[in-house]
Amino acid sequence: MCGIIGVTGDEASCELLLAGLELLEYRGYDSAGIAATDRSADPATSVVWRERAAEHAGSIDHLRGRAGSAPASIGAAVGHTRWATHGPPTEVNAHPHLDCTGRIAVVHNGIIENYRDLGAGLAVRGHLLVSATDTEVLAHLAEEQVAAGATLAEAVALCLGSLRGDFALAMIHAAEPEVVVVARRTSPLIVGVTATTGIVCSDVAAALATTRQLFALDDDQVAEVRPGSVVVRDRTGARVEPEPVAVSWSVQRALKGGYPDFMSKEMHEQPRAVGDTLLGRVQADGTTEIEELVLGDDELRRVRRVVFAACGTSYHAGLVGRQAVERWARVVADAEVSSELRYREPVLDEGTLVVAISQSGETVDSLHAMREARRRGARVVALTNVVDSVMAREADGVLYTRAGPEIGVASTKSHLAQLVMVEVFALHLARVGGRLDQGAVVSVAGDLLDLPVALEDALDRRATYEAVGRRFAACENFYFLGRRAGLPVALEGALKLKELAYVRAEAYPAGEMKHGPISLIEPGAVVVVVATRTPLWEKVMANVEEMRARGAAVVAVADAGDEETARLVDAVLEVPHVAEICSPVVNVVPLQVLAYTIARARGNDVDRPRNLAKVVTVE
Ligand code: F6R
Numbered sequence: 001m002c003g004i005i006g007v008t009g010d011e012a013s014c015e016l017l018l019a020g021l022e023l024l025e026y027r028g029y030d031s032a033g034i035a036a037t038d039r040s041a042d043p044a045t046s047v048v049w050r051e052r053a054a055e056h057a058g059s060i061d062h063l064r065g066r067a068g069s070a071p072a073s074i075g076a077a078v079g080h081t082r083w084a085t086h087g088p089p090t091e092v093n094a095h096p097h098l099d100c101t102g103r104i105a106v107v108h109n110g111i112i113e114n115y116r117d118l119g120a121g122l123a124v125r126g127h128l129l130v131s132a133t134d135t136e137v138l139a140h141l142a143e144e145q146v147a148a149g150a151t152l153a154e155a156v157a158l159c160l161g162s163l164r165g166d167f168a169l170a171m172i173h174a175a176e177p178e179v180v181v182v183a184r185r186t187s188p189l190i191v192g193v194t195a196t197t198g199i200v201c202s203d204v205a206a207a208l209a210t211t212r213q214l215f216a217l218d219d220d221q222v223a224e225v226r227p228g229s230v231v232v233r234d235r236t237g238a239r240v241e242p243e244p245v246a247v248s249w250s251v252q253r254a255l256k257g258g259y260p261d262f263m264s265k266e267m268h269e270q271p272r273a274v275g276d277t278l279l280g281r282v283q284a285d286g287t288t289e290i291e292e293l294v295l296g297d298d299e300l301r302r303v304r305r306v307v308f309a310a311c312g313t314s315y316h317a318g319l320v321g322r323q324a325v326e327r328w329a330r331v332v333a334d335a336e337v338s339s340e341l342r343y344r345e346p347v348l349d350e351g352t353l354v355v356a357i358s359q360s361g362e363t364v365d366s367l368h369a370m371r372e373a374r375r376r377g378a379r380v381v382a383l384t385n386v387v388d389s390v391m392a393r394e395a396d397g398v399l400y401t402r403a404g405p406e407i408g409v410a411s412t413k414s415h416l417a418q419l420v421m422v423e424v425f426a427l428h429l430a431r432v433g434g435r436l437d438q439g440a441v442v443s444v445a446g447d448l449l450d451l452p453v454a455l456e457d458a459l460d461r462r463a464t465y466e467a468v469g470r471r472f473a474a475c476e477n478f479y480f481l482g483r484r485a486g487l488p489v490a491l492e493g494a495l496k497l498k499e500l501a502y503v504r505a506e507a508y509p510a511g512e513m514k515h516g517p518i519s520l521i522e523p524g525a526v527v528v529v530v531a532t533r534t535p536l537w538e539k540v541m542a543n544v545e546e547m548r549a550r551g552a553a554v555v556a557v558a559d560a561g562d563e564e565t566a567r568l569v570d571a572v573l574e575v576p577h578v579a580e581i582c583s584p585v586v587n588v589v590p591l592q593v594l595a596y597t598i599a600r601a602r603g604n605d606v607d608r609p610r611n612l613a614k615v616v617t618v619e
Pocket of ligand 1: 311312313315357358360361362366409495496614615616
């Protein structure tokens with residue numbers, strides 16, 4: 001969490017920093033801050049200029065209003081947008097943090113786990129730490145090294161050995177006014193250099209206005225970035241030659257493009273996200289090909305168990321993956337929340353393939369679950385939306401979704417792309433393993449290829465979903481039910497409603513209600529049920545009857561034109577009919593719109609729900 005940016009050279013300006021911070025704001029928006037060196041000041045005595053604001057979503061605008069006081073000739077600058085971990089979201093805790101001299105400024109993403117010990121040592125040695133953050137120690141540790149004669153890059157390198165935790169940091173020092181020094185461990189850090197400028201940031205989106213030639217720093221590397229040049233060293237101090245790659249994402253794709261918010265835009269982009277993700281991977285004749293998977297057919301045939309590891313919405317994609325792998329490939333499959341898997345001492349061996357699903361490719365629990373799996377001998381594949389993300393680089397193979405940049409905090413198009421990608425993977429595994437006959441493979445391929453059109457159809461019905469949302473916008477207790485392929489949809493619908501509308505919403509397998517939760521059902525409760533036609537439809541509808549008998553209003557996700565279902569419930573969210581195992585891709589859409597509508601009706605910011613950040617880089 002948190003977004004960091006740094007820039008040096010001719011383009012260094014508050015506007016560049018602030019525009020970059022706007023693109024990074026999805027990583028946290030509790031506060032924001034910028035700091036800069038002055039090229040025309042005396043390097044021996046000058047201090048860094050700094051402004052910070054803790055106005056939540058308004059922080060960047062606030063800083064823009066104060067940018068007039070910045071040095072006229074900025075040498076190097078750093079900026080930060082914060083998701084608070086240590087210390088409340090106040091201005092004093094906002095980054096950048098300074099050392100005692102006011103000549104060094106640092107911005108940081110991640111957690112310095114041993115900051116208390118480090119801070120206590122610094123206090124004994126006479127430093128005055130003013131914030132409650134784990135970050136501030138970094139500026140003071142560097143201050144000590146610089147006082148002993150180190151350059152800023154040397155100081156950062158010397159400090160790294162004493163740090164525990166996951167971090168990406170960027171520092172500037174008034175004595176070296178055109179240098180930005182960056183280092184990382186686990187948290188991402190991207191670097192780009194043009195002839196006159198150097199830029200560093202947490203996410204490629206913030207660098208694209210400057211350059212498309214970018215490279216990602218590796219763990220425990222330190223980069224000294226100057227206008228037009230960069231020196232990278234590894235933990236031994238040896239020089240490493242970075243290999244920039246050309247990034248194809250456009251800045252335009254990370255802008256709202258006329259929509260009122262990113263979530264609307266991203267929901268609208270779902271047919272394309274799914275179509276792009278299928279492109280070239282599945283053909284109508286049943287051929288499947290996943291180039292970046294790396295694992296060959298023989299290796300896939302040796303897989304005895306597939307474990308999907310993920311968090312939040314991505315976990316729901318894992319639940320669908322489990323069903324698809326078991327149904328089509330007849331391979332044992334599990335789906336587990338990464339933060340549990342990594343600490344559970346799981347049995348994972350060389351017969352296990354762990355597929356870690358993460359939109360961002362950065363989620364710290366999923367990254368560590370992947371590492372734990374690798375330690376135990378399993379093969380690991382990262383299913384991610386971000387090319388060259390930390391997880392993509394560490395995995396044995398990759399399954400890339402092609403949803404494009406997703407800025408809204410709530411996953412929408414990236415989730416649909418995940419769903420379709422786990423299904424493509426399951427079909428590939430089944431085909432390679434010879435577990436599905438050719439006719440069945442062709443039929444599943446056809447079902448997958450039909451999905452973009454079905455999604456267009458679902459999105460065309462958006463106004464009807466919004467009408468249902470408005471009708472129930474004032475309700476406070478929601479229950480989401482589903483069976484089999486409907487269960488991950490129910491879980492996702494409830495999560496979306498909670499995180500966007502701040503309404504209590506619980507999801508259960510429909511068959512579980514009478515084992516306890518049904519006690520909660522009374523008039524005023526709203527039950528949203530996934531009731532599209534499957535072999536379990538009658539059982540689902542029996543559960544619906546039980547809910548209605550206790551006074552709940554029932555909203556059903558139902559096949560378009562299914563009058564029987566419509567008669568048995570209070571409201572329907574109609575979707576085009578698709579094959580059951582592919583149905584989550586379509587059935588989630590009305591639930592996204594439902595959550596969106598209820599959140600908007602309650603006056604919530606759908607792109608920046610409270611307490612959340614798009615990228616979770618802390619445990
Ligand atoms: C909810 C949501 C989160 C993420 C979760 C994992 O809408 O977006 O639950 O799915 O934080 O993030 P990634 O997929 O980046 O690992």
